[in-house]
Amino acid sequence: MTRIAVINPNMSTGFTDKVGAQARRIVASGTDVIALNPQFGPASIEGYYDEAFASVGLLATMRGLENPTDKALDPKPVDGYVVACFDDTGVDAARCLTKAPVVGLCEAALRFAAIVASRFAIVTPMAVSVRPLEHLVAKYGASSQCVVRAAGVRTLDFEGENADMAYLALKTAAENCLAKDGAEAIVLGCAGMTDIADRLHAELGVPVIDGVSAAVKMIEAMGMLGLATSKAGAYASPPVKSYDGIFAEFAPVA
Amino acid sequence: MTRIAVINPNMSTGFTDKVGAQARRIVASGTDVIALNPQFGPASIEGYYDEAFASVGLLATMRGLENPTDKALDPKPVDGYVVACFDDTGVDAARCLTKAPVVGLCEAALRFAAIVASRFAIVTPMAVSVRPLEHLVAKYGASSQCVVRAAGVRTLDFEGENADMAYLALKTAAENCLAKDGAEAIVLGCAGMTDIADRLHAELGVPVIDGVSAAVKMIEAMGMLGLATSKAGAYASPPVKSYDGIFAEFAPVA
Amino acid sequence: MTRIAVINPNMSTGFTDKVGAQARRIVASGTDVIALNPQFGPASIEGYYDEAFASVGLLATMRGLENPTDKALDPKPVDGYVVACFDDTGVDAARCLTKAPVVGLCEAALRFAAIVASRFAIVTPMAVSVRPLEHLVAKYGASSQCVVRAAGVRTLDFEGENADMAYLALKTAAENCLAKDGAEAIVLGCAGMTDIADRLHAELGVPVIDGVSAAVKMIEAMGMLGLATSKAGAYASPPVKSYDGIFAEFAPVA
Amino acid sequence: MTRIAVINPNMSTGFTDKVGAQARRIVASGTDVIALNPQFGPASIEGYYDEAFASVGLLATMRGLENPTDKALDPKPVDGYVVACFDDTGVDAARCLTKAPVVGLCEAALRFAAIVASRFAIVTPMAVSVRPLEHLVAKYGASSQCVVRAAGVRTLDFEGENADMAYLALKTAAENCLAKDGAEAIVLGCAGMTDIADRLHAELGVPVIDGVSAAVKMIEAMGMLGLATSKAGAYASPPVKSYDGIFAEFAPVA
């Protein structure tokens, strides 16, 4: 029995439900999925400012799962965490908080993309995310094979009445990547697009990598193997100290 | 009249006072310095986890300065911000929040170091900070000329009764960088070391760059020139949206 | 039902059995594993020369699986291939030959390692493999977080009477990586070490990543998701042409 | 009292006056500015050949300031040098010649640009300067965030009757960088453009960084802090030796 926690770091329960449903659809029969979002924070994550606040919400949510007696949650331990945001919001900090492996959508999607394509493109909703994603791509060592392009739509447009328009904008951006950037596959640069991967793949004829699916399956695999986050260096448990004010309860403890 | 805000993102008022005093000591006569720290968050910043919480405290503090009528603070606008932490905690997000230029200690110190030395070393208190700083060094494009080493002491040791021991550990680490890494200058990898730069410089005989001084003078220079953060891309103002829970008051507004 | 082919590109049936057994031990209940090696080629792969010959054996073996009527093999299609060699022998060429995803041990292990550790080391048997592996690490974009070290033993020493000596040499090399290179985890740089991962992990106290396990679980995950190799660029099917002599039967066909 | 020497390495006294005036306009009241150019060398610097000759003129001029008794110049020491050319002509050699900090326009401008923009463009007059500037950008570690484009005009066109045409060509090139390269700010790639920064900023609506202003303020800041060039490595004083012929007087002395 493997238990995976999929944490959407923004406050959209619609997103949380969507990514949870997708996760449950693809895990093995023996895998348990918890899908959660924080109890405070931004409605969506578009750029650095939202990301800073969402990181804290993510960490607070993980603390609840790591120390279940405090929070009256399910006492069974989590074997792996997915940070269900394509900005990989707070992933490094999250790794300090648990022995379970933690992965974000971008990292997982880039790894799967590199296996099925020599060159590929991330298509993300808004232009404001392009540079943060380029920094992630550089951090993950994929700059020489991955470009980042924006579709020019809001993240939340993929839900609700603008969904068709958003899809078309995304598809057009993806087609440009194939034609002009030499991309051989498309990576969906937002958790909210998880349900359009199949349609886009059918219409474009190239692999379309959904970060939610990639991250869930990768962390499930690692959880099954029992791989744990190293505590020997950068991901060591945070040194014990006091936190003040509204963050007092989040202080690292021994 | 140029107004500089120096924000220490941790809760140590001792640190805040120290960096404020250093800032005031080095600015031009026409420059006004405000030194602040958040009203909530960690006592010090050692690694990714502390950094995530400190980022939010930093942003909350900056909002108070940017929208002074809300907070009954001084109404004079800020011409430049220093994030007084060597991890450059939250700097990218901070740039989204203001038109004034924003710099962290690491970025400023690396720039000054590269002018006076061809190869140099950052010496930081704890090993847990080495990888985060190496990522910063890579982000700033200085990997080929800068190594990061740890002295093996706690950040807070530089204040109080362990200060002598901490200084000696730092000096030993710095000497090793000069002898074995080919460093030609030393960068102090923590805001809390600002008052030992002169002593270390005198004892080592090579340039010692204190990030507080570097950042304050650099942002003062940019403020005097009237340089503003670009709103045309990654540092655009955060899109308007709702934030929930304890973060509701920090939602981006038009 | 997902079918995974694990191809050991050298002629050691001992290796093939070992990696096959490890693969079967870790896959989900619905996953079928075929473990094979070529019918011609080198007894082990140590350096560039062996690799060139082993690549052809690998491709010949894959052709048998891709075109089962020619070879009277099992007609069920393969959903994913593992090239069970840490040199990722022939992986790029293999991707041209099939729509199923293909991964080598090194690529998969590096991806898992980067999730559980900020910096890590590959420990490989012989010095002659260090530079080929460094080139792989660079190709996979991991040079800034991964060093490659040799234990100074032959690959085949991990089987048979020298196994204890080989293990000790490996462990010593790994300990040096932790102490001197800042490694936070160890990657086993040879398929033949798959059965010592648990022991080494227990004795070192840091994550030990076995490439066989990583590659099998990763390709199983991708097979389950139905991800296919892109045929839009570098991994397009080989253009039809004639091959002569002993390679005549391996000519690309439409 | 801080004394800054701004050395224009070409022979255009018009340029020298212009950069001197700009420097005096922006320094603090306690800062003394000397603006000089060599007594021999090229009329402007366009490409590698001009640069080689201009470097020697720069060094000769600096020697006069460093050893004032020889030259009957003002005996007050210089606290910082600006090499007022965007090619950073001779900067490394200049650092060997003095303990004061030395910076070129390109290095200073890139550092300020990186603080106010995530991605930016250098616009330089002639195409022949593009590759030399790209090499500088790479040396300064900014290749991933900075492109270099040429306006297609001569450097000297920014003075005199062609100035309007030159300005328009520059503005058009800058607009293309904003539209097509994702630039969020413009860096003026020539000392001779220092007086058009405000106009271009007003018309483009993004930050425009003038290297003269950036370098003067940065070196003034470093001079005020008392930061000195390290003599421990690449910028050590030149070993004593003889020089012959027209360069005899420039031989390094103890």
Add this chain to the structure above:
Amino acid sequence: MTRIAVINPNMSTGFTDKVGAQARRIVASGTDVIALNPQFGPASIEGYYDEAFASVGLLATMRGLENPTDKALDPKPVDGYVVACFDDTGVDAARCLTKAPVVGLCEAALRFAAIVASRFAIVTPMAVSVRPLEHLVAKYGASSQCVVRAAGVRTLDFEGENADMAYLALKTAAENCLAKDGAEAIVLGCAGMTDIADRLHAELGVPVIDGVSAAVKMIEAMGMLGLATSKAGAYASPPVKSYDGIFAEFAPVA
């Protein structure tokens, strides 16, 4: 007397004759040229799959020259090898097999191009070769000054009735590189283009580097100097072991 072996790793004797003729045309009077191709393998090399098979043919051919008593070939030793394919097929493995220096067309052409141009372009026949060549360019450290473009023709089209059409497609691609990529010189990305270098140079007015000529002259120079491949690391002789099946005769021997 210097003896150079030029090995075309594909089965086209037309190519072999062409590159042999070109080699003989350019070597010094005291240099002996042998032009050979394998006795088995693909008719041409277009992408990774062909390359894997051609590598083995190359190595088999070299063994014949290195151990002439086995093969009844000329007993005079070879002073340098040219792998006459622009993919540098099997070059690393070939270096393990001989003490003579070995170079491929791509490596040699890039080195000559970098001497006569600051930025240049490889024009190759088919799109399927672009990524393999980009990987070579990265391996050789030339990514910042070299782009790879495809003319959209088959390799074999440069011989026979389609030769005019192939030439025109190549020329058009080259012109685009000059106009849009800032290339200052063109590198011919296929051994089969060796006879069109002069015409293209005459029509484009920029240097055109033919890999055959570059590699032959470079290896002739190294052979004359007596430079030998190092056996101290990655290019050590392959460890002795058994090979099975159709590769049995190629097993490394002491």
Add this chain to the structure above:
Amino acid sequence: MTRIAVINPNMSTGFTDKVGAQARRIVASGTDVIALNPQFGPASIEGYYDEAFASVGLLATMRGLENPTDKALDPKPVDGYVVACFDDTGVDAARCLTKAPVVGLCEAALRFAAIVASRFAIVTPMAVSVRPLEHLVAKYGASSQCVVRAAGVRTLDFEGENADMAYLALKTAAENCLAKDGAEAIVLGCAGMTDIADRLHAELGVPVIDGVSAAVKMIEAMGMLGLATSKAGAYASPPVKSYDGIFAEFAPVA
């Protein structure tokens, strides 16, 4: 008949004679060698300051060869230039001055080294040259396979009574590179070492690359092929303009 000019950019006629003799010893019978040094400049080149002056001497010498009627020198054109200094002093500027190909010792030596070794080391006399050479290695794209070490002796020590001591220091430094840096070959980092390559090779047992020999043979090869420096970009002829003072005679002309 190919004519090669070997220009030693320093004033040591001893060095000039030595490199000239070595050049003549290795060129083909039909190749004519001119060995020259400037008529003004430093006695040796050790670091950035010497280099700046030596560059001008080099260019002045080349002008004499390119415009022989002015200088009453031999009217036969030069087919290729070697800048006989391992710092590649002034090479970019030199390429602007001629259509003949121009190469420095470092670039040529790195290219030959990369053909015979996967990893190698430059051993240079003085520590002050390490960073300039590291910048060259980075410019030539070889940072991942080449380290630079200093022997701790003066350049001129390789001539005269200290020659034995200098040789021993060099050999010790080279041995350390083999043992600790994984170097498989040694590159001699100074023109003055050209006559000790054979001895060092014999004593170390690995390839020793002498830059003089590498550059002379490479430029001879390029001259024979008729390869010319591109005038389409960075190496275009310098724009016509006036030079003043002692440099008046070096002004670019049409």
